[in-house]
Amino acid sequence: MSSPDPFDRHDHAACRKRALAQAEAICAERLTPIRRRVLDLLLESHVALGAYDVLQRLQAEGHRAQPPVAYRALDFLVANGLAHRIERLNAFVACHRPEKCEAPAFLICRECNRVAETASASRRGALARDARALGFEIEQTVIEAQGICSGCRTS
Amino acid sequence: MSSPDPFDRHDHAACRKRALAQAEAICAERLTPIRRRVLDLLLESHVALGAYDVLQRLQAEGHRAQPPVAYRALDFLVANGLAHRIERLNAFVACHRPEKCEAPAFLICRECNRVAETASASRRGALARDARALGFEIEQTVIEAQGICSGCRTS
DNA sequence: AAACGAGACGTTATAACATAACAAGTGTGC
DNA sequence: GCACACTTGTTATGTTATAACGTCTCGTTT
Ligand SMILES: [Zn+2]
Ligand SMILES: [Zn+2]
Ligand SMILES: [Zn+2]
Ligand SMILES: [Zn+2]
Numbered sequence: 323m324s325s326p327d328p329f330d331r332h333d334h335a336a337c338r339k340r341a342l343a344q345a346e347a348i349c350a351e352r353l354t355p356i357r358r359r360v361l362d363l364l365l366e367s368h369v370a371l372g373a374y375d376v377l378q379r380l381q382a383e384g385h386r387a388q389p390p391v392a393y394r395a396l397d398f399l400v401a402n403g404l405a406h407r408i409e410r411l412n413a414f415v416a417c418h419r420p421e422k423c424e425a426p427a428f429l430i431c432r433e434c435n436r437v438a439e440t441a442s443a444s445r446r447g448a449l450a451r452d453a454r455a456l457g458f459e460i461e462q463t464v465i466e467a468q469g470i471c472s473g474c475r476t477s
Numbered sequence: 478m479s480s481p482d483p484f485d486r487h488d489h490a491a492c493r494k495r496a497l498a499q500a501e502a503i504c505a506e507r508l509t510p511i512r513r514r515v516l517d518l519l520l521e522s523h524v525a526l527g528a529y530d531v532l533q534r535l536q537a538e539g540h541r542a543q544p545p546v547a548y549r550a551l552d553f554l555v556a557n558g559l560a561h562r563i564e565r566l567n568a569f570v571a572c573h574r575p576e577k578c579e580a581p582a583f584l585i586c587r588e589c590n591r592v593a594e595t596a597s598a599s600r601r602g603a604l605a606r607d608a609r610a611l612g613f614e615i616e617q618t619v620i621e622a623q624g625i626c627s628g629c630r631t632s
Numbered sequence: 633a634a635a636c637g638a639g640a641c642g643t644t645a646t647a648a649c650a651t652a653a654c655a656a657g658t659g660t661g662c
Numbered sequence: 663g664c665a666c667a668c669t670t671g672t673t674a675t676g677t678t679a680t681a682a683c684g685t686c687t688c689g690t691t692t
Contacts, residue, residue, distance in 0.1 A: 372648080372649075374649070389650070389651085390651075390652095393650065393651075412648085
C-alpha cells in the first residue's frame, strides 16, 4: 500500500502518533526531546518546513535556540530516515513510513505547498540503466516533481 | 543518441561551439553579451558552477558585476533551456543539447563533482503513474542522482 | 520630434539558508 | 577519577538569493 496522501484528508492524529512510535523504535534513547519535538513539528505540518521555520516554532515555545540547534536536529532526522530534505524548497518533511521508506520521490504542489511522498522506481528505471551504461554508481537519487494537486486545480 | 558524456573525454571545443550556436539560434538577439559569456563559462566547466563562481569569473575579467547580474543571466539561461539548475548543489550546468532537451536527469559525481546530463523516463515511469492516481499534475521533475563515476571509482 | 513602454543592466542593501568553532553538560565503561 | 562519545549551548560568520530602484537603449506610438 502507499503512504498516506497529504493531499487527501486522513486521520492525521493517528498518523502522527504512529510515525513518532516508529521513530522511537528506530532510535530508542537517541531520539532526544529536541529531536522528537522537531520531528513532531514536521509531522504537524503538511507543508515542508525550512530550518528557520522550525527554529521559530522552537523559540515560540520558549526554547532559546540558535540555528545550529535546528540544523542538528534536522540532520539527525534525515540521517536516520525519519525526515526528508526537499532540495527544491530548502525545507524538510517528516517521513510517514520510516520503516519502509527507500528511494522516496516527492510531489510538490506549487499552489498549496503541500508535499506528498511516494516511492520511486529505484533500480529498474531508465536512469539506473543509463548510469550503468556510463559506469556510474548511483548512491542516492533525488526525485522531486513540481505541479499542482487535485484540490488546487479544481479551485 | 545520448548527450556527450562529461565523464568521458570528447572534443569539447567543438561541443561548446555547437552549444553556443544552438543557443544563438534559439535566442537570437536576446542572447546578449553577458548571457552569452555566462553560458560559455558554464560550457567551459564540466563541474556545476554556483552563481558566485560565475560572478567571480566575470569580475576576474574586469566586469564590475554584482550578484544580481549573475543570477539574472543564469535565470535567463535556465528559462530558455540553455542551462540547468542542479538543486542539490545550488549550482548550474550548461545544457549540451538545448534543442532536444526535455525532462533531463543528472548524475553527479561526489568525488570529482562532474555532472552528466541524461534523459529521464518522463511520462511513462512509476512516478507519473503515482501522480496520476493522486490527481496530481506534474509540470516539472527534478531528478538528480549522486554517486561516483567510473573514473573516480577506479582511482 | 516627443512621449512612451519594454527589456536589459547597474547598484545598493538585505533576506534567507547554512556551518565553523569552541564551550559545557551528560552518561558509560575503565 | 578519568577518558571517551555524544548532545546541546552559543557566538560568529559564510554562502546563496532577491527586493527595490535607477538608468540606458531601442523600437513604437502619437
Ligand atoms: Zn520517507
Ligand atoms: Zn495543492
Ligand atoms: Zn539539457
Ligand atoms: Zn568522478
